[in-house]
Amino acid sequence: MTEPLIYARALEKKFGDFAAVKGIDLEVAPGEAFGFLGPNGAGKSSTMRMIGCVSEPTGGELRILGMDPVRDGSRIRARLGVCPQHDNLDPDLTVFENLTTYARYFGIPRSEGRRRATELIEFVQLAEKADGKVEQLSGGMKRRLTIARAMVNEPDLVLLDEPTTGLDPQARHLLWERLFRLKQAGTTLVLTTHYMDEAEQLCDRLVVMDRGKVVAEGSPRYLIDTHSTKEVVELRFGTESPASFVEKLAGIGDRLDPLPDRLLLYTADGEGAVSEVHRRGFTPSSVLVRRSTLEDVFLILTGRTLVN
Amino acid sequence: MVTTYAVTHGRQMPAISRVASILSRNVAALRSGPSYWLVLLSGFFEPMLYLLSIGVGVGALIGNISVGDKTLSYAAFVAPAMLAVSAMSGALAETTYNFFAKFKFVRSYDSILATPLKPMDIAAGELVWAMLRGSLYTVCFLIIMVALDLTTPLWALVTLPATMLVGLAFGSIGMAISTMIRGWQDFDLVHVGQFSMFLFSGTFSPVQDYPFAVEILIALTPLYHAVEVLRALSTGAPSLGILVSIAYLALTTLAGLMVASRRMSKALLA
Ligand SMILES: Nc1ncnc2c1ncn2[C@@H]1O[C@H](COP(=O)(O)OP(=O)(O)OP(=O)(O)O)[C@@H](O)[C@H]1O
Ligand SMILES: [Mg+2]
Numbered sequence: 332m333t334e335p336l337i338y339a340r341a342l343e344k345k346f347g348d349f350a351a352v353k354g355i356d357l358e359v360a361p362g363e364a365f366g367f368l369g370p371n372g373a374g375k376s377s378t379m380r381m382i383g384c385v386s387e388p389t390g391g392e393l394r395i396l397g398m399d400p401v402r403d404g405s406r407i408r409a410r411l412g413v414c415p416q417h418d419n420l421d422p423d424l425t426v427f428e429n430l431t432t433y434a435r436y437f438g439i440p441r442s443e444g445r446r447r448a449t450e451l452i453e454f455v456q457l458a459e460k461a462d463g464k465v466e467q468l469s470g471g472m473k474r475r476l477t478i479a480r481a482m483v484n485e486p487d488l489v490l491l492d493e494p495t496t497g498l499d500p501q502a503r504h505l506l507w508e509r510l511f512r513l514k515q516a517g518t519t520l521v522l523t524t525h526y527m528d529e530a531e532q533l534c535d536r537l538v539v540m541d542r543g544k545v546v547a548e549g550s551p552r553y554l555i556d557t558h559s560t561k562e563v564v565e566l567r568f569g570t571e572s573p574a575s576f577v578e579k580l581a582g583i584g585d586r587l588d589p590l591p592d593r594l595l596l597y598t599a600d601g602e603g604a605v606s607e608v609h610r611r612g613f614t615p616s617s618v619l620v621r622r623s624t625l626e627d628v629f630l631i632l633t634g635r636t637l638v639n
Numbered sequence: 640m641v642t643t644y645a646v647t648h649g650r651q652m653p654a655i656s657r658v659a660s661i662l663s664r665n666v667a668a669l670r671s672g673p674s675y676w677l678v679l680l681s682g683f684f685e686p687m688l689y690l691l692s693i694g695v696g697v698g699a700l701i702g703n704i705s706v707g708d709k710t711l712s713y714a715a716f717v718a719p720a721m722l723a724v725s726a727m728s729g730a731l732a733e734t735t736y737n738f739f740a741k742f743k744f745v746r747s748y749d750s751i752l753a754t755p756l757k758p759m760d761i762a763a764g765e766l767v768w769a770m771l772r773g774s775l776y777t778v779c780f781l782i783i784m785v786a787l788d789l790t791t792p793l794w795a796l797v798t799l800p801a802t803m804l805v806g807l808a809f810g811s812i813g814m815a816i817s818t819m820i821r822g823w824q825d826f827d828l829v830h831v832g833q834f835s836m837f838l839f840s841g842t843f844s845p846v847q848d849y850p851f852a853v854e855i856l857i858a859l860t861p862l863y864h865a866v867e868v869l870r871a872l873s874t875g876a877p878s879l880g881i882l883v884s885i886a887y888l889a890l891t892t893l894a895g896l897m898v899a900s901r902r903m904s905k906a907l908l909a
Binding site for chain 2: 346383385386387404405406408409411413415417419420421422423424428431432433435436437438480484
């Protein structure tokens with residue numbers, strides 16, 4: 332078996348007394364697309380920064396590309412591509428120069444840097460903007476440029492911290508499509524997200540994180556199959572509180588979860604469950620039968636929703 | 640897998656190319672902003688105006704002055720001090736405002752630290768850059784001093800590397816301060832310090848004219864040592880005593896760099 336690119340055991344990060352990451356185990360193999368799914372404050376960025384060798388673990392074991400991040404940080408970072416949660420492009424430089432300058436930090440010769448910058452700007456579809464300043468770019472364009480910048484050293488491992496948060500659907504899809512191409516080209520991707528659709532689209536395997544801990548691990552399909560039911564029925568009852576229906580509908584399906592605005596009914600057979608609700612004499616103001624998602628997995632595991 | 644230059648043969652990038660990468664970023668930024676050139680110019684004119692108004696203007700009233708056993712024109716006395724001031728303000732301008740903005744607000748250094756570069760590489764690169772800016776001033780200043788017959792071409796050439804050391808010392812002090820202050824308002828304090836040094840570090844009058852306690856106090860400031868070295872060299876009268884000042888400036892440079900890189904690690908690599 333090939334050595335994992337990321338290997339962590341009981342990895343921990345404390346800020347003073349506060350533990351942001353509370354002992355997690357990870358292994359990411361070459362070529363994999365691996366995700367961290369979790370709500371705000373779960374410890375995703377803290378973990379990513381440790382993997383990116385810009386934050387020292389306060390406990391446990393961590394090896395990146397077979398090396399020790401504290402001792403060999405510089406050598407590891409030479410082979411990583413990092414897209415941080417908050418864009419930190421250089422506002423004094425043009426789009427093109429942002430890439431060529433970054434290449435210099437890796438010791439890449441000037442002409443080679445220019446060649447790669449030209450290629451990458453094409454790849455992220457920013458060719459018309461190449462000579463403009465960064466501030467003239469939209470949020471989605473900045474994100475694409477940050478991803479291009481992360482690729483300038485032809486990394487073995489790319490870390491993407493919430494690559495599409497804050498983007499409109501069209502910009503997100505464009506980014507997903509670019510990331511999917513990277514993945515197909517064999518690049519190992521590690522990303523964090525609190526969008527379950529993003530995790531489902533891009534990740535071969537993921538961990539669900541909550542409050543510094545890994546609460547589940549597996550492929551999106553596996554997680555849904557093991558932790559949730561095949562289908563979910565979403566019931567709304569106008570102005571009435573969903574919680575008040577939990578008792579009345581008890582026994583229908585495998586599980587009932589009241590949210591502030593709707594009641595979730597987990598079952599293998601959505602249509603059957605809906606008929607049963609009607610048979611008991613209740614008429615919800617709206618009924619939606621859908622397949623289970625990672626969002627449901629998260630709710631079942633933690634009792635909370637992902638996006639708040 | 641594709642080769643990655645920094646690790647092509649399992650070796651690290653040499654220090655020189657790490658520093659050069661920071662310089663090349665600043666050169667690129669320079670090309671793209673005309674506003675920067677204005678700032679650059681203004682930094683040069685200030686000490687020049689002082690030299691002309693006080694050194695030459697007031698100097699005409701004062702005539703010659705004697706320092707120790709030497710007699711020289713007042714303008715020749717003030718000129719090396721203004722030379723030190725131009726090296727100081729050039730370097731300080733880079734490592735205070737510009738460095739602080741990149742460190743705290745633009746957060747350029749966060750992105751650089753995700754590459755093989757370390758805080759010390761960034762600090763060293765920015766310091767060399769600051770020194771170069773100071774040297775741009777001092778080169779021009781020395782040419783004018785030669786033209787005004789305030790030094791000779793040969794001594795000007797000897798003085799130049801010393802102005803670079805002055806730039807390094809002040810640049811590193813400025814950088815260390817920038818990693819410690821809380822916000823822009825604290826730069827007012829830096830200004831007060833800079834201006835007091837400007838007035839009293841043997842710039843406009845020999846320090847021996849002050850009370851002894853004040854003289855000691857002045858002798859602790861970096862500008863005093865900068866002026867001592869540059870005055871001794873530009874007037875063509877170096878003594879062994881300036882070795883102490885040179886050592887002072889060199890140690891200050893190293894100390895400032897270490898403080899700055901350590902504070903950067905603490906702030907950016909949490
Ligand atoms: N430098 C720091 N000092 C102190 N606390 C920190 C620091 N960085 C993160 N934390 C805390 O650690 C916890 C985890 O933060 P982290 O940024 O890793 O979460 P996240 O999963 O990335 O959240 P988000 O989805 O909001 O980005 C939070 O409670 C945060 O306040
Ligand atoms: Mg985060």
